[in-house]
Amino acid sequence: MIVILYVAALIAAIALLVIAIYLSKTLKSASQTMNEVAKTVEKMTNELQGISGEAQQLLDKTNSLLDDVNGKVAKVDPVFDAIGDVGTSLLGLSQSVRELATLATNKVSANERKVAQAISVSNSILALKDKFKASKAAKTKSKRS
Template sequence: MIVILYIGVLIAGIALLVIAISVSKTLKSTAQTMEEVSKSIEKITVEVQGITDQTEKLLDKTNDLLEDVNGKVGKVDPVFDAVGDIGTSLLGLSQSVRQLATLATNKVGENEARLAQAVSISNSILAFRDKFKANKSAKQAAKEAHEETF
């Protein structure tokens, strides 16, 4: 019986040795994996730091550009205001010219009848004067012809 006990202890010892070796290999493999993970995290940290630096520089440049654009837009605003004022002035001028043209057209329309009457009277006077001159010339010619016969 003692032999069986010694054999049982020997088997238990071998089993514990196998378990210890197995656990040792697992722990060694886990340690290697953890080292690789650590190295990967260090690389990622360096790369992220580089990206962060570049992002900060880009944001700084973007902010500078935005300030520059805002400054230039601020300088251009008075030009747009002036253009708007010119447009308003031209609109007022155009309306004034339109009103003046309408007024002139209305006055011409009102005076058209008077003008036609004045032209008619002028033509009548000129025709009367021409007839009077022709009549006077005819009388003068007749008088001269009558004097020549005597």
Template sequence: MEIVLYIAALVAAIGFLVLCVSLAMTLTSLKKTLNEVSGTMSGLEGQLQGVTRETTELLHKTNELASDIQSKSEKLNSVVDAVKNVGESVNGLNTSVRRITSSVANEVEKNEEKISQVIQWSNVVLEIRNKWKERKAIDEGRSGYSNFKD
């Protein structure tokens, strides 16, 4: 029975040795994996710092752009107000021109007969003037001819 006890102790020792070897292999593999994870994390940390720096620069540029857009928007608002005022002025001018045109048209219609008479009298006066000039030219021509003849 003593032999059984030695065999059991030997089996237990071999089992413990196998357990220790497999545990050592597992821990070695775990150490290697953890070293790789540590390297990856270091690289990731460096990349994250670069991204953070670029993000900060982008945020500053975005703030500057927003400020620039705000100031240009305020300037554009004043231009839009000025254009609106010009449009209102043009509308007022158009309304005034329409009123004046309508008034002139009404007066022309009311005085159409008088205007027609004025035009006729003007034509008569122009004809009389033309005839007068012709007669004067003829008289000067005759007197010049008689002067030349003498």
């Protein structure tokens, strides 16, 4: 019975040794994995610092470019305002000319009869004048003959 106890203790010791060996290999593998993870994180940190520096430079350049564009747009705004004012003025002028033309057309239409009568009277006077001249010329010719 004592032998069985020693054999059982020996088997337990061997089992503990096997467990310890496998546990040691597992812990060594886990340690290597953790070391690689730490190296990867360190590399990523360095790369992110480089990228963040470049991103900051790009952001600074973008801000300065935006300030430049805003300054130039502010300088050009009065030109567009002036163009808008010219357009408004031209619209007002066009409307005034249209109203003036309409008024003149209406006045001409209203005075059309009077103008026609005046032309008729002036034509009659001119015809009478021509007859008078012809009559005078005939009298002068007959006196000479």
